[in-house]
Amino acid sequence: MRSLILLTASRLLFPLLLLFSAFLLFRGHNAPGGGFVGGLVAAAAVALHALAHGINATQRMVVVTPLKLVAAGLGCALGSGLFGWFSQQPYLTGVWVSLPLLGKAGTPVLFDVGVYLLVVGMVTHVLFLLWEE
Amino acid sequence: MEVLLAGTIGCLYAGAFYLMLRRSIVKLLLGLGLLGHAANLLIFATSGLIRFAPILNESAPKAPSEVADPVPQALILTAIVISFGVLAFSVVLIKLTAAAAGTDDVDSLRTSER
Amino acid sequence: MTRQVILVLPILVPLAAAVFSVAASFVVQRRVALVALTGHLLASALLFALVASGEVFAVQLAAWPAPFGITFVADTFSGLLLVSMSVITWLVMLHSTASVPREIQRLAFFPLVLVLLAGVSGAVLTGDLFNLYVWFEVLLMASFVLLTLGAERAQLEGGLKYVALNLIASAFFLTGVGLLYGTTGTLNLADLSRQMSDLPLSFPRIAAVLLLLLSFGIKAAVFPLFGWLPASYHTPPAAVAALFSALLTKVGVYSMIRVGTLLLPQPPETLTNALLAVAALTMITGVLGAVAQTEMKRLLSFHIVSQIGYLVLGFALYSVAGLTGAIYFFVHVSVAKAALFLVAGEFERRWQTTELTQLGGSYRDAPMLAAACFAGAMGLAGLPPLSGFFAKLQLVVATVEARAFLSLVAALSVSMLTLFSMCKIWAEAFWKALPTTSTSVAPEESPRAMRFATVGLASITLLLGAFAEPVLLVAEQAAEQLLDRRAYLQAVLGGP
Numbered sequence: 122m123r124s125l126i127l128l129t130a131s132r133l134l135f136p137l138l139l140l141f142s143a144f145l146l147f148r149g150h151n152a153p154g155g156g157f158v159g160g161l162v163a164a165a166a167v168a169l170h171a172l173a174h175g176i177n178a179t180q181r182m183v184v185v186t187p188l189k190l191v192a193a194g195l196g197c198a199l200g201s202g203l204f205g206w207f208s209q210q211p212y213l214t215g216v217w218v219s220l221p222l223l224g225k226a227g228t229p230v231l232f233d234v235g236v237y238l239l240v241v242g243m244v245t246h247v248l249f250l251l252w253e254e
Numbered sequence: 255m256e257v258l259l260a261g262t263i264g265c266l267y268a269g270a271f272y273l274m275l276r277r278s279i280v281k282l283l284l285g286l287g288l289l290g291h292a293a294n295l296l297i298f299a300t301s302g303l304i305r306f307a308p309i310l311n312e313s314a315p316k317a318p319s320e321v322a323d324p325v326p327q328a329l330i331l332t333a334i335v336i337s338f339g340v341l342a343f344s345v346v347l348i349k350l351t352a353a354a355a356g357t358d359d360v361d362s363l364r365t366s367e368r
Numbered sequence: 369m370t371r372q373v374i375l376v377l378p379i380l381v382p383l384a385a386a387v388f389s390v391a392a393s394f395v396v397q398r399r400v401a402l403v404a405l406t407g408h409l410l411a412s413a414l415l416f417a418l419v420a421s422g423e424v425f426a427v428q429l430a431a432w433p434a435p436f437g438i439t440f441v442a443d444t445f446s447g448l449l450l451v452s453m454s455v456i457t458w459l460v461m462l463h464s465t466a467s468v469p470r471e472i473q474r475l476a477f478f479p480l481v482l483v484l485l486a487g488v489s490g491a492v493l494t495g496d497l498f499n500l501y502v503w504f505e506v507l508l509m510a511s512f513v514l515l516t517l518g519a520e521r522a523q524l525e526g527g528l529k530y531v532a533l534n535l536i537a538s539a540f541f542l543t544g545v546g547l548l549y550g551t552t553g554t555l556n557l558a559d560l561s562r563q564m565s566d567l568p569l570s571f572p573r574i575a576a577v578l579l580l581l582l583s584f585g586i587k588a589a590v591f592p593l594f595g596w597l598p599a600s601y602h603t604p605p606a607a608v609a610a611l612f613s614a615l616l617t618k619v620g621v622y623s624m625i626r627v628g629t630l631l632l633p634q635p636p637e638t639l640t641n642a643l644l645a646v647a648a649l650t651m652i653t654g655v656l657g658a659v660a661q662t663e664m665k666r667l668l669s670f671h672i673v674s675q676i677g678y679l680v681l682g683f684a685l686y687s688v689a690g691l692t693g694a695i696y697f698f699v700h701v702s703v704a705k706a707a708l709f710l711v712a713g714e715f716e717r718r719w720q721t722t723e724l725t726q727l728g729g730s731y732r733d734a735p736m737l738a739a740a741c742f743a744g745a746m747g748l749a750g751l752p753p754l755s756g757f758f759a760k761l762q763l764v765v766a767t768v769e770a771r772a773f774l775s776l777v778a779a780l781s782v783s784m785l786t787l788f789s790m791c792k793i794w795a796e797a798f799w800k801a802l803p804t805t806s807t808s809v810a811p812e813e814s815p816r817a818m819r820f821a822t823v824g825l826a827s828i829t830l831l832l833g834a835f836a837e838p839v840l841l842v843a844e845q846a847a848e849q850l851l852d853r854r855a856y857l858q859a860v861l862g863g864p
């Protein structure tokens with residue numbers, strides 16, 4: 122069963138939700154937000170797409186397999202900790218550099234991006250698992 | 255407020271155990287979910303029932319006694335994430351089990367104990 | 369700096385290997401896993417070499433100072449356990465490459481084993497109560513999936529019980545954590561330990577510690593709470609059961625000992641008496657359950673429960689002698705039990721059955737296997753000169769020292785019953801004539817990896833018996849550190 126209203130709304134909402142999830146992700150360092158919430162919002166966007174277009178269309182749209190996303194996220198988070206060692210500090214110590222245009226960038230952001238990817242991948246994976254009929 | 259919170263936590267624990275003692279698998283799952291919420295709310299209560307969020311604000315800093323303890327909220331967030339993942343797995347498991355056994359009666363799941 | 373790196377490696381190496389191989393084919397996953405486990409073994413051995421002298425050292429993750437951030441600590445106890453678990457996992461892994469069916473290996477079996485090992489290493493090394501909870505969940509998630517891989521009906525039903533009970537245990541754990549944080553304002557184990565010894569035991573603190581012990585008790589499968597274990601452990605392939613018996617319940621006992629000794633420097637006598645009773649009842653019910661079984665994996669599952677009783681006994685005595693016994697027993701039982709499960713795995717693969725009534729006369733087909741099984745079984749039963757004898761001797765000496773004669777009687781009589789059921793396994797599977805009604809198939813050739821792993825673990829049992837003294841000395845040092853606590857507190861918190 123396709124609903125025209127849902128289809129139209131999802132076309133509009135899908136990019137907006139993704140944008141909002143990125144906003145939440147980067148806002149998370151000093152304000153409410155972060156990788157987990159951002160990831161959930163992005164996963165909610167995927168779920169909305171699946172509701173509107175059917176699960177097969179969504180699976181075609183999500184090019185990367187969700188488990189690869191999980192692996193990439195975990196790798197990102199684990200890898201971000203290694204930078205601490207390079208500066209003679211314990212594992213996971215935050216290392217910050219000033220970039221010309223972006224302002225300060227550091228390993229905690231990388232960690233958060235990892236969490237984001239992990240959550241998107243995990244939720245999408247479960248979604249696909251439970252949706253298959 | 256304190257009494258209300260204590261009562262809610264108590265009700266959640268009681269509800270969780272009631273549901274888990276029923277014979278249906280689905281109720282077992284709901285009970286497990288409630289149990290996680292009860293524990294989380296209990297941890298939340300340890301941060302003190304204070305209105306202000308502990309967000310760093312350098313222009314108008316607040317005294318530590320005026321803001322809630324942030325650690326329990328971090329703990330709860332972690333616990334929620336974990337219980338979310340575990341519950342997602344349990345849903346899949348229960349779906350498969352119910353399909354394999356053809357029933358949602360916990361008492362008839364005795365294949366592995368015979 | 370090297371210490372800081374080495375302390376994190378046992379967690380990082382398997383986790384990273386799992387991440388990088390999860391999307392690969394299972395052949396690649398297998399290779400990556402073997403390399404990563406070798407790396408884990410090297411890292412654990414290095415760690416053990418550092419702590420063997422009695423040094424305790426800590427890493428403050430992300431450079432947050434001690435009571436605020438997450439701390440990882442290594443002392444003799446954790447170092448010893450890490451090495452033994454690493455060796456066992458390596459051999460079991462080798463065995464599983466041949467004994468676990470291909471279609472299960474394809475389902476991300478090897479990355480899951482790596483995640484499980486990472487979770488166990490994290491739980492063993494962490495010095496923070498909440499972090500312990502997180503590692504518990506990591507290892508539980510991996511074990512949930514490993515247990516139900518293949519999705520046979522018995523697996524799913526056993527898995528459901530396992531998952532439900534462990535989730536309840538986690539909720540108890542969280543409740544205990546909440547109560548402790550509410551009354552002390554810290555979750556760092558060393559800081560908690562200092563606060564608990566400074567202040568009198570108030571009601572919420574006792575409740576919190578009891579909740580924690582209860583939750584570890586469920587995970588360790590002690591007396592009234594063990595129902596999930598015999599219902600689930602015999603359902604996955606034997607190699608998985610071997611891994612679970614060496615890692616999962618053992619982490620429960622490890623946490624019980626670690627948290628118990630840190631949070632209760634002087635435990636109330638009612639508590640230790642209750643623990644002694646729990647230990648005795650765990651031994652007795654476990655072994656009685658085992659005596660009634662005729663299927664190898666079920667029989668061994670009940671024996672896991674029974675052996676956990678000995679570990680809890682050593683902990684409940686709260687003395688250096690008792691803990692020494694428990695720690696040596698820890699190493700011994702992990703190895704011996706894993707060896708026996710691997711023997712069961714070989715029967716599963718080559719004879720297609722582990723039902724003792726269907727087997728017989730196998731010593732002719734597999735003399736090496738018969739010898740390995742004999743060493744493991746008699747070691748577990750505690751015949752001299754094997755490892756179990758020294759483990760039980762040390763525990764017996766400790767119970768006599770503590771004048772806990774009821775526990776002594778329980779431990780010795782359970783030993784007799786263990787000997788009986790171990791003889792049953794060996795005689796039924798290897799010695800008696802093959803029953804004419806047997807439907808078991810003629811054995812196929814034993815793959816080399818499988819034989820190497822089984823015989824390897826069995827010879828480690830022999831070595832543990834032959835070199836009992838050095839291991840016991842290390843165990844004693846670990847036990848002294850556990851009860852003294854000063855080195856641990858100093859390593860974590862600094863200061864005098």
